[in-house]
Structure formats: structure tokens, C-alpha cells
Amino acid sequence: MIFCLPLFVYAQNYMTGNVFDNDQRNLALQGVSVRNLSTKAVVVTDKDGHYAIPAKNGDLITYALMGYQTDTVYLVNLFPKNKYLRAAVNNLNTVNVTTAKVSPYLDAKDPDAKPARQVDYSKNRGGLRLNLGYGKYRRQQAKEQELEQAADINEEISKNFNREVIQKLVNYKGKDLDDYIGLYRPTVAQIKADKEFDYTYYIATTFTEWRKLPENERKLPPLPKLKGKP
Known part of the structure; x- marks a missing residue:
């Protein structure tokens, strides 16, 4: 029992699982x-998609990866969880071009224009790599902003959609209320769609x-059972 105690304490204070x-x-x-x-x-998550994070019942766990939809889980227990993320899809509205006007000045030459200087794109030049690095930085910044926004929205949801608020509104004291909260908790996408x-x-x-x-x-x-687990 003494040797098993650390493992028991670890299991009670951490949420583990895999993301696919x-x-x-x-x-x-x-x-x-x-x-x-x-x-x-x-x-x-590591190369196997595995994670372990400190948690307890009632916590909110969010999963985010560039190119995938952010998802959030309300913990009703600390059993290991597999999470499956959906790829993010950006739908562009169709634009119908009915008329077009060509400027008569498109072929006009600028009298103050100077010949362009050729750029050396050889491997010894660093400008292209710097631009790529800046693009990666901007994507990382956008990802962090998205996570911060999702965190703010989830905090708002937690204040307005919890056991205490629901019990007062519907006058229901059943022990299975956690099932309702887990099944119907509003998503970040729902809140963003309706200001x-x-x-x-x-x-x-x-x-x-x-x-x-x-x-x-x-x-x-x-x-679902974890990979390699009985």
C-alpha cells in the first residue's frame, strides 16, 4: 500500500489522455x-499525442492546435480521456463580379521610376529566412490571441452555466445534473456566433x-479506452 500511494495520489490530481x-x-x-x-x-502533447495536466473535478480543459477547431471539456471525473480534434475549415463567400472597369493609366510609365535592384536569393542571403520567421511569429501571436479569447469566453460560460445557476433557474437538485452540464455546456463557437x-x-x-x-x-x-491500455 505504501508503494502504491504515490501512484494513487498522482492519478487523483492529474488528467491524462491522448489527442487524435x-x-x-x-x-x-x-x-x-x-x-x-x-x-x-x-x-x-508529445509525439504520441499523450498529455498529463494537473486537474480536478469541475475544471475546464481546452485543446488547441493550429489548423484544428479548439475544443473544451468540463471534467466530471479524472478518468483518462482520448480527444479527437476536427480540422478547421474556412468557408469563403462567393463573390459575383457583374462589371469591370479598366483604368486607362495602367500602361502609363512613371517618369520618376527607377530600375529595380535585383535581389540575390542564394542560400547565403538571410532576408527570405527572416520573412519566414516573421510569418511564423505572426501565426504564433494569432494562435495565442485565439487561446486568450477562448479562455475569456470559457470563463464567461463558467459564470453563467454552472450547477448553482442552473439549480436556481430550473429548481432541480438531481445528482445527474453533471450529465446535463457535460452534454449541453455551450461551446466557444456558439458564444462567438451570438454576441x-x-x-x-x-x-x-x-x-x-x-x-x-x-x-x-x-x-x-x-x-474511449486509451491506446495500449486494457
């Missing part, structure tokens, strides 16, 4: 930022919907 691509389920994702929004702890998100209306409608579900569908789905 949603379409290619056997593709482990390395470099995923796993952040505990309640404690601000952050870890990154004036009405939490009271959302709770009232979704709670009624949840209560009408068959009992087996009102429970959180069982956690």
Missing part, C-alpha cells in the same frame, strides 16, 4: 496545447430537452 485527428483516428497529434482554464496550467447569448433562455430550453430524453441518452457517453 477526428478523421484519421489513428493519427496522434503532437504539439496540442492542453490548458486548464481553471488553474491556468498548460501542457503540450448577446441568452444563458437563461438556453438553460430553460436545453434542460427541458434533456429531461425529455430517454434515461440512457441523458448520461454522458463512456470514455
Whole structure:
């Protein structure tokens, strides 16, 4: 028992699991930022997609990787979790060009123009590499801003969608309320899509919907087994 105690304590204070691509389920994702929004702890998945982060029941865990949709989990237990991230898709609106006007000055020469200086793109020149480095920096900055925005939104959700607020609104004290919270917790995308998100209306409608579900569908789905684990 004495030798097993450290392992037991570790299991009780850490959330572990693996992160995979949603379409290619056997593709482990390395470099995923796993952040505990309640404690601000952050870890990154290894080459096998594995992570271990300090956590406890009631914490919010968010998963973010460039090119994938950020996802958030409300912890109702500390069992190991596999997470499957969906690839982010940017849909561009169709633009119909009905008329076009060509400027008569397109072929005009600038009297003050000077011949352009040729640029040496050989490997000994560093300008191109510096530009690529700056582009990577800008992408990293954009990623950090996106994570910060998601953290702010999740903090807002936690204040307006929690056990205490829901119990006061619907007058329900059942122990299975955590299942409702886990199944119907609003996502960051939902909040961003509606700048004036009405939490009271959302709770009232979704709670009624949840209560009408068959009992087996009102429970959180069982956690998938980790790779290589019995």
C-alpha cells in the first residue's frame, strides 16, 4: 500500500489522455496545447499525442492546435480521456463580379521610376529566412490571441452555466445534473456566433430537452479506452 500511494495520489490530481485527428483516428497529434482554464496550467502533447495536466473535478480543459477547431471539456471525473480534434475549415463567400472597369493609366510609365535592384536569393542571403520567421511569429501571436479569447469566453460560460445557476433557474437538485452540464455546456463557437447569448433562455430550453430524453441518452457517453491500455 505504501508503494502504491504515490501512484494513487498522482492519478487523483492529474488528467491524462491522448489527442487524435477526428478523421484519421489513428493519427496522434503532437504539439496540442492542453490548458486548464481553471488553474491556468498548460501542457503540450508529445509525439504520441499523450498529455498529463494537473486537474480536478469541475475544471475546464481546452485543446488547441493550429489548423484544428479548439475544443473544451468540463471534467466530471479524472478518468483518462482520448480527444479527437476536427480540422478547421474556412468557408469563403462567393463573390459575383457583374462589371469591370479598366483604368486607362495602367500602361502609363512613371517618369520618376527607377530600375529595380535585383535581389540575390542564394542560400547565403538571410532576408527570405527572416520573412519566414516573421510569418511564423505572426501565426504564433494569432494562435495565442485565439487561446486568450477562448479562455475569456470559457470563463464567461463558467459564470453563467454552472450547477448553482442552473439549480436556481430550473429548481432541480438531481445528482445527474453533471450529465446535463457535460452534454449541453455551450461551446466557444456558439458564444462567438451570438454576441448577446441568452444563458437563461438556453438553460430553460436545453434542460427541458434533456429531461425529455430517454434515461440512457441523458448520461454522458463512456470514455474511449486509451491506446495500449486494457
